[in-house]
Amino acid sequence: KQEVTQIPAALSVPEGENLVLNCSFTDSAIYNLQWFRQDPGKGLTSLLLIQSSQREQTSGRLNASLDKSSGRSTLYIAASQPGDSATYLCAVSDGNTDKLIFGTGTRLQVFP
Amino acid sequence: KAGVTQTPRYLIKTRGQQVTLSCSPISGHRSVSWYQQTPGQGLQFLFEYFSETQRNKGNFPGRFSGRQFSNSRSEMNVSTLELGDSALYLCASSLNRLTTEAFFGQGTRLTVV
Secondary structure, three states, rough: OOOOOOEEOEEEEEEOOHHHHHEEEEOEEEEEEEEEEEOOOOEEHHHEEEEEEOOEEEEEEEEEEOOOOOOOEEEEEHHHHHOOOOOEEEEEEOOOOOOEEEEOOEEEEEEE | OOOEEEEEEEEEEEEOOOOOEEEEEOOOEEEEEEEEOOOEEEEEEEEEEEEEEEEEEOOOOOEEEEEEEEOOOEEEOOOOHHHHOOEEEEEEEEEEEHOOOOOOOOEEEEEEE
16 A cells, blocks of 8 residues: 655744755555645645656756655755745655555745 | 636535535646545545546545536535534646646635534
């Protein structure tokens, strides 16, 4: 059974720091991995999608990597800003169950 | 282009009632999935529809049902509401099921009293 874990569960950093959020999954049979951002009480905003054949994707200050063989992905946020404060979720498109399976998220707070 | 639209945004219902939530996917997207999000359980998969057919279902009781129309709009229905059904219900659309990017709506906040 696919399980997705995110570490750390919460993170509080001063503005300007570079951050790494971690996501691990137990079964490498995935179609892709997606990172989302969720603001309190809101829906999910897609940040980056990495296909299973890709190693990384970049969008602005965000860079996500994927190592399918080891079941790991990292989301790198450069020069963090208070506006980056949110919960970050990773999800894998599981090839065995045909479902999008989510991690429990990392709650990020960036203070001025 | 317009994103995923969910209506209503907020609902308050009484135990035992039923409720219908609506989701309009991004134009051209044929896959619609529904998720329940609660503080204790996180995001849990409810079901997925593709071209009007239910392709997958999560571990929820039969009180939870859904359907998809020919224009890809989807509805989910919860009958005989329980207090534990209080949650944020999220809808996601994608072009071609699991191999393409999923886009989420703002959700419907359901409160059962």
